[in-house]
């Protein structure tokens with residue numbers, strides 16, 4: 225199981241690396257693309273990946289139930305390689321944008337399928353943690369991209385090396401996936417029972433034949449393809465409608481999309497993609513190195529989430545962290561008020577008390593990112609557990625698309641916001657969104673930790689059942705303690 229997760233997590237690593245290197249690349253491209261980049265060029269180059277990922281996420285959602293998880297992950301690798309090759313050789317802004325767009329398709333496919341693949345293969349006890357392992361891969365990809373970016377800042381055309389390096393893990397995963405299995409849930413759904421049995425035998429250690437048969441029966445009962453229609457397309461349309469008309473499905477969709485929207489609209493990726501630009505704007509000497517703090521904190525606190533998510537639960541982790549993000553952003557907004565800021569690359573070095581406020585900005589960002597990574601940075605990727613099999617592909621497709629749509633809006637408007645409403649206004653705006661999100665999560669998100677996927681579906685059938693979910697989790701803990 226660990227090995228399968230590890231190989232599947234290469235997708236997360238690539239997602240992280242490919243979205244992470246842009247922060248350093250933007251400040252080191254200089255005039256390598258034929259001119260010096262305007263701030264709208266920077267927004268376009270960054271946002272084209274999010275746009276590609278938005279389209280890729282939707283396509284993955286609609287095709288994964290037809291094609292299987294494995295083929296799509298392999299196809300994403302091809303897109304990663306082509307996108308990276310186009311960017312490495314780019315000499316104009318538009319070639320760079322096209323390369324980032326192609327790569328974005330790969331990121332979108334991978335961001336949906338890798339957690340789906342992992343959560344369908346894992347036993348419910350470890351499901352949360354194994355999905356976080358994929359987010360750990362994303363954040364480690366971002367840290368490594370930042371670190372290499374910082375090392376290559378002053379190397380001529382160093383950013384090309386930074387981009388080209390991403391080809392290595394993509395090729396490695398492509399080859400390794402020839403030896404990887406499909407998920408038992410997908411195989412049962414496509415009628416391939418004996419293959420599903422053999423994968424269960426291999427992934428669950430010391431499993432008895434009776435348990436294998438019980439697991440297959442459970443999968444058959446709950447993953448029955450109830451869709452009507454003769455062609456694949458008409459069945460897909462049936463499922464798409466069922467996602468919106470069946471109340472339990474619609475609730476699941478509402479929760480999944482809301483969490484993904486919160487993750488993006490709380491503004492984290494504006495730091496991820498533009499922190500080097502921001503630190504350059506406040507006059508820090510090696511802005512790429514300073515911005516490593518953002519990626520590093522994100523990675524370290526994803527490790528914290530990894531250890532806590534199945535014990536503390538998803539809901540509690542969100543409720544305990546959103547307010548902390550809000551506090552970090554408010555502090556950031558206040559500190560920026562006392563610092564001169566310029567997006568034109570000619571910021572004066574900070575002097576006297578301004579320097580203190582500069583340090584406070586960094587501390588505030590660390591607080592914000594730490595709370596982000598311990599909660600909302602991870603929890604939305606548990607999305608596939610909310611949907612029953614019949615609509616899991618389309619459901620997670622739409623929620624992943626929500627993630628990328630939010631990402632697109634934030635990355636395409638952040639620099640414009642900084643310019644028009646100042647950094648103080650921008651961070652105060654994100655703080656307000658975090659506060660609203662805390663209230664939304666309180667009312668709509670029941671605890672799903674440790675519940676079998678099938679039980680989650682039943683729970684959402686006539687309400688959000690926050691209290692009932694809490695009760696079931698307490699009972700489950702009590703019975704597992706007495707079993708110990």
Ligand SMILES: O[C@H]1[C@H](O)[C@@H](O)[C@H](O)[C@@H](O)[C@H]1O
Pocket residue numbers: 243359362363366487493496522601602605631
């Ligand atoms: O869960 C991930 C993670 O938090 C990344 O650091 C972030 O860049 C992504 O947008 C998000 O989906």
